[in-house]
Amino acid sequence: MTTQAMVPSFNDSQLPDVYDAVESEVRSYCRGWPVEMAGASASWLTDTSGRRYLDFFAGAGALNYGHNNPLLKRPLLDYLSRDMIVHSLDLATEAKTAFLETFQRLILAPRGMDYKVQFPGPTGTNAVEAALKLARKVTGRESVINFTNAFHGMTLGSLSVTGNSMKRAGAGIPLVHATPMPYDNYFDGVTADFHWFERVLDDSGGGLNHPAAVIVETVQGEGGLNVARAEWLRALAELCNRREILLIVDDVQMGCGRTGRFFSFEEAGIKPDIVTLSKSISGYGLPLALTLFRRDLDVWAPGEHNGTFRGNNPAFVTATAALEAYWQDTTFADQTLAKGGLMRDRLNAIATSNPKISARGRGMAQGLKFDDAPTAAKVCRAAFERGVLMETSGPADEVVKLLPPLTTPDAEIVLGIDILAEAVASTSS
Template identity: 45%
Template sequence: MNVFERLESNVRAYCRAYPAVFDKASNARQWDENGVEFIDFFAGAGVLNYGHNNERQRQAIIDYMQADGVTHSLDLHTTAKRTFIERFEDIILKPRNLEYKLQFTGPTGTNVVEAALKLARKVTGRSTVAAFTNGFHGMTLGALAVTGNAHYRNVSGVALNDVLRLPFEGYAGTGVGSLDMIRQTLADSSSGVEAPAAFLVETVQAEGGVNVAGKEWLQALQALAKEYGALFIIDDIQLGNGRTGHFFSWEDMGLDPDLVCLAKGIGGFGTPMGLLLIRPELDQWSPGDHTGTFRGQNLSFVAGSEALAYYENDDFLKSVQEKGRYMEERLNNIVANHKKLNFEVRGRGMMQGLDTHSPAIAKKIMAAAAKQRVIVGACGTDGRVIKACPPLTIEQETLERGLDLLEAAVNEGVTQ
């Protein structure tokens, strides 16, 4: 461990909660270099939706590399990219009657958001973007500007402007009524507030505390965007790729977003990929308007193409929905066992959060989780929410064991 302390930057964060040196991993399990097993309920913050070292994806990558497949290609055409595009169209877009152009950005979620913001401003000629309380969209300056977290924003060292910050559903009331003030302000020519280039929203704010927006609120927000000529952008970077029991988190809500941000799990194997879905009439880029060295991640195309096989029928998503219901039930049982603490469960599918309403208690639970050897994340205001998002492929037995360990960690944390 000394080499990390001695040479790695102080900026490292997750390893402080889990001070182990991990050596091997398979699906939802990891082992440190001493052979101690951990259950992974974090999945790389939603990157590893199909588990560590997914056998199908691993073999596809090995076969591709052994055949001398192109690994880096900027945005040159490759067979691996063509295969991914064709499979994405056939398996994801066509069955859902969706029509989007695909833009491969730099390989991180924040770069996808940057591209979306730039395109929205280019298309509308406006500069301001409407974003929401507790939203998280990335750490580069444009994406950071639309992120709510004060700590991350303050570290930037520069002004983060051109953002209209609005209350997410539940922040200042629930239901579509919470949007009435926004509509009234935009309709008033003396309000001093001009229509934004876009409304950028997560259907579930994963890093913001697993805050869930309702169908009616999202539909009303989309209608508001269209009413004022703004683009409706959904950041599906952490909640997409099957996490909610649907490939897109919004597809069962009657929504038709102009732009969709995908990353994390879209590469499938922990290999990075950023993908922006663009309504065809909005693809108003000129060549090279948004470029980057790593837009041609062919190993990600190979792994991602194999991941799409999970969506060729309904079986996989049905299993995600069933596991999500089981997770919610188990977490609600934990809440029932600690009624005096007023814990709360929120989430959709296999993204579930336990809101302790107390950063101090959450910190104790996180410490206990490390001892119990279940990997979870802390999120929300001051880290008060314990977030559980295991690989979607987790075996039922491992899921149950992980929830047993998490329950033990909660019991230990609240008694300290």
């Protein structure tokens, strides 16, 4: 097929005037994709003019099972049609009971994870805030260690452990009680960056207070698809255990199967003290977040941390359906790993032909890094004009990041990356 003909070139925004007139200038994604979307199914979106777009963005990782997945939509519509409870704070409901029992049976128990589940609020940053707050309450310490290029959310606590200077500046106040350390391979293999952390802990002149926790992403999605090696993660977990520092893994974007197994840290064979989940845990793009933690860390007093929308029952329904449909065994994870291999092979083929491009990522979170950072945005724009949605990431927006739904067929993965190859070629000519 001729991919160039899928979507015409966009010179000006085709959005209704109300967006400029009424909505805040803070909006971002609609600037890169200046069309009004109308419908979505599986791996495709359709705008109001009828043009279709292959989705390699998946709601920033919130749609691992695609748009309007019928396996999740049917139980949701049935639930709503029966006038079942929608908003419930933390009341016990049938939908919540089913989710907790299914999550325990299919996710926690098979992995030997004796975690308690907290519903902190509807988004990933809520889960991170609860994790930080709990770590400080348990240990009685204030300091938290984070890593270079990390992203953990946009509220103040989450921003304090985020690396991006532009996002941090939006806080408007000093972001304190967090100390950044070099992420794996931050120095391009020149030194064992991880060990500087332990040295400072041992040095009475190092100026580092004994931390309450370390928070880490196994793959830094917003940070540029930086992948931590399994051995680095194991060493970090061992250090935290020796020093009585709680280990928090932020699995908001990379969990729920994005890298293959349900949790992104499973490959490393570690069991964090605290885990944060959101984005695709509802399965359907509905707001839901979890903070998981070791049973002995459950020191909360009733109502000490709460939120109005922590009981999103439609999200419990779709989350339960997603677990039942995709996580009964390892089939879905194996398929995701195979698709990730397909993505990597085709991205490597693009990178091999251009010495200023390199492939990076893990599972179905992969992309291309451009030595000339502004090229990445140009490539995303060219891909959009050809009918594929993808975004940039990294400290200089130098990485084209691909997050297709995990349910995307192989043929559509090939199509999307072929269009990406065309977009790369068009910006180089």
